[in-house]
Amino acid sequence: SRRRHTRYISVTGVQTCALPICQYNLIILDPIYVCLGERDENSNSEVTQLMNRLARLARRTGAAVAFGHHFSKGNQSEKDARDRASGAGAWVRAPDTVLTLTAHEEEHAFRVDYVLRNMKPKDAVVVRWKHPCMEVAPGLNPGALKGPGRTKEFRVGDVAVLLEQQPMTFSEWERAAKKAGVSESTFKRLLNEAVANKLVRKVGTTYVKEGAA
Numbered sequence: 001s002r003r004r005h006t007r008y009i010s011v012t013g014v015q016t017c018a019l020p021i022c023q024y025n026l027i028i029l030d031p032i033y034v035c036l037g038e039r040d041e042n043s044n045s046e047v048t049q050l051m052n053r054l055a056r057l058a059r060r061t062g063a064a065v066a067f068g069h070h071f072s073k074g075n076q077s078e079k080d081a082r083d084r085a086s087g088a089g090a091w092v093r094a095p096d097t098v099l100t101l102t103a104h105e106e107e108h109a110f111r112v113d114y115v116l117r118n119m120k121p122k123d124a125v126v127v128r129w130k131h132p133c134m135e136v137a138p139g140l141n142p143g144a145l146k147g148p149g150r151t152k153e154f155r156v157g158d159v160a161v162l163l164e165q166q167p168m169t170f171s172e173w174e175r176a177a178k179k180a181g182v183s184e185s186t187f188k189r190l191l192n193e194a195v196a197n198k199l200v201r202k203v204g205t206t207y208v209k210e211g212a213a
Helices: 010-020 044-061 156-163 170-179 184-196
Strands: 026-029 064-067 096-101 111-116 123-129 133-136 198-203 206-209
Touching: 026 044, 044 064, 064 198, 156 184, 156 206, 170 184, 184 198
Parallel strands: 026 064
Antiparallel strands: 096 111, 111 123, 123 133, 198 206
């Protein structure tokens, strides 16, 4: 990875380092813009030239070559997966396989779209970040993408106040929080905070707000 490094790195340089070893199955260039040099990311001819160099790198080393690229500015949820990449269309047309990650309405979750040249079509899936890697989240709807605008940030008091009127079981409290717009992962985090800060306590199978009538 060349993140936080501003120095240009050439594909030829990567090839020179890899060829003497020839034991790589996968070479990842992230982010790809460090390989642009003087090329313009908006120029199809110049990006195609870079893609051809990556194809040559794959042939000469026998490794698969993957790279990370960024989206254009703005909300991406209403765009086709092929139209989200910043710059020239060649960024998406040249690779054999393109995977795009688009923000899901669920916190820390993303929809994965596949653009496949040589393999049969594959439906989009949702993945959720769970340190240290992404995990498939089969229970989340791939169509529920995060829309324009900033997502409301909920605090521990926003879930604790739901217990003002009456104690609730975990399931009842979670449903009430979801109705208020709190995602599943945020609710669980705030519940733990509420208990740790003694704003809420568990009595049997129900949760009770401290100080509630």
